[in-house]
Amino acid sequence: MSNHSVKALPYAYDSLTGISKQVNEWHHDKHYAGYVAKRNEIETKLAELKEKAGNANYSEFGELKRRETFNASGQILHEIYYDIMGGDGSADESLDVVKKIVEDFGSFDAWKEDFKLTALSALGWAILSFDPSDGKLHNFLVDMHNNGAVWGSSPLVPIDVFEHAYYFDYGPDRGSYVDAFINNLNWTKINELYKNATR
Amino acid sequence: MSYSLPPLPYAYDALEPWYDKETVTLHHDKHHAGYVNGLNAALEKLEAARESGDFAAAKALSKELAFHGSGHVLHTIFWENMKPEGGGKPMGEIAVQIDNDFGSVDAFKKQFLAATNSVEGSGWGILGWSDELGKLLVLQSEIHQNLAVQGIVPLLVCDVWEHAYYLKYQNKRPEWTAAFLDNLVSWENVNQRYLNARCK
Numbered sequence: 231m232s233n234h235s236v237k238a239l240p241y242a243y244d245s246l247t248g249i250s251k252q253v254n255e256w257h258h259d260k261h262y263a264g265y266v267a268k269r270n271e272i273e274t275k276l277a278e279l280k281e282k283a284g285n286a287n288y289s290e291f292g293e294l295k296r297r298e299t300f301n302a303s304g305q306i307l308h309e310i311y312y313d314i315m316g317g318d319g320s321a322d323e324s325l326d327v328v329k330k331i332v333e334d335f336g337s338f339d340a341w342k343e344d345f346k347l348t349a350l351s352a353l354g355w356a357i358l359s360f361d362p363s364d365g366k367l368h369n370f371l372v373d374m375h376n377n378g379a380v381w382g383s384s385p386l387v388p389i390d391v392f393e394h395a396y397y398f399d400y401g402p403d404r405g406s407y408v409d410a411f412i413n414n415l416n417w418t419k420i421n422e423l424y425k426n427a428t429r
Numbered sequence: 430m431s432y433s434l435p436p437l438p439y440a441y442d443a444l445e446p447w448y449d450k451e452t453v454t455l456h457h458d459k460h461h462a463g464y465v466n467g468l469n470a471a472l473e474k475l476e477a478a479r480e481s482g483d484f485a486a487a488k489a490l491s492k493e494l495a496f497h498g499s500g501h502v503l504h505t506i507f508w509e510n511m512k513p514e515g516g517g518k519p520m521g522e523i524a525v526q527i528d529n530d531f532g533s534v535d536a537f538k539k540q541f542l543a544a545t546n547s548v549e550g551s552g553w554g555i556l557g558w559s560d561e562l563g564k565l566l567v568l569q570s571e572i573h574q575n576l577a578v579q580g581i582v583p584l585l586v587c588d589v590w591e592h593a594y595y596l597k598y599q600n601k602r603p604e605w606t607a608a609f610l611d612n613l614v615s616w617e618n619v620n621q622r623y624l625n626a627r628c629k
């Protein structure tokens with residue numbers, strides 16, 4: 231209980247192109263680590279809570295449960311976000327996930343365009359996800375970390391569009407950040423996630 | 430009619446060193462301008478819907494209107510709420526009402542900072558007047574429009590979207606909100622808003 235730990239960045243802080251060392255340091259060490267710490271704190275508080283009152287208008291228990299999904303989702307999405315970067319962005323056509331993207335979106339570029347539009351529209355994340363209910367890939371839009379999740383789907387490529395992810399590097403130019411993110415993707419890694427999701 | 434971006438009521442570097450020129454410039458010229466454009470676009474689409482009678486997008490357009498409309502309103506108040514060499518103690522009638530509703534200026538400040546610092550994700554800390562409740566309230570607002578008490582008139586608003594402070598304060602939101610309250614707030618403006626808002 232309450233022992234989620236921060237995963238180290240799987241590459242050097244200065245190794246991404248177009249996402250600065252400074253942003254990675256703040257984003258990973260402060261923001262992401264903050265979600266992990268709060269998740270632990272909330273789980274501990276829930277376990278120790280003396281008066282467990284359920285109330286849809288307000289109760290301490292209810293608010294802790296509400297924050298739990300925010301912080302847990304924050305932890306999970308940031309871990310995948312960092313895991314799938316560190317590559318050179320080249321999406322080899324022989325990879326299963328790339329074949330599937332072409333099948334479901336028409337072409338890789340069509341996926342990219344839709345992904346970017348989703349990222350420009352979100353107040354949280356845009357996520358390429360595999361949804362087992364229809365066996366297809368989708369770009370889902372999520373506000374915050376936890377509003378807009380589709381049950382049972384597996385996140386494969388989540389892009390963080392909180393301003394802390396790009397504002398220091400790009401100011402309000404979110405589009406350039408999305409391009410930089412796509413160019414840093416490690417498609418071999420993403421293919422592994424896809425295989426796990428479809429196994 | 431369409432809305433236009435109100436000019437910044439002081440020079441872009443007037444709030445230095447607490448609020449840097451670069452952030453103020455981006456914040457006003459890009460972000461605030463974006464909400465003005467978004468508000469105009471939502472109103473145009475609603476007008477088109479009324480003309481054609483096709484209200485299929487009513488839900489999305491209503492949300493767009495609330496988001497951009499609130500974004501424009503709050504940013505307009507936010508800029509007017511600040512001045513060079515601001516901060517200090519509340520003055521005038523609002524000072525009396527703050528003592529009345531919060532016990533002391535100190536207690537108000539603590540509550541305002543605690544609420545603003547703990548806004549989930551992007552949003553605002555707001556001191557507002559409710560004529561119906563006859564009280565000043567400190568509220569959080571998520572995004573721009575969520576978590577309001579209906580009828581509240583915002584008097585003092587602190588933007589805690591990351592675009593408001595990230596270039597200068599990074600993830601240290603409490604340093605930004607403290608600088609806002611201690612060094613930037615124009616209590617004359619807040620007091621005037623309070624006098625305008627209070628009918629009863």
Ligand SMILES: [Fe+2]
Nearest residue numbers: 261390392395
């Ligand atoms: Fe993030």
Ligand SMILES: [Fe+2]
Nearest residue numbers: 460588590593
């Ligand atoms: Fe703002």
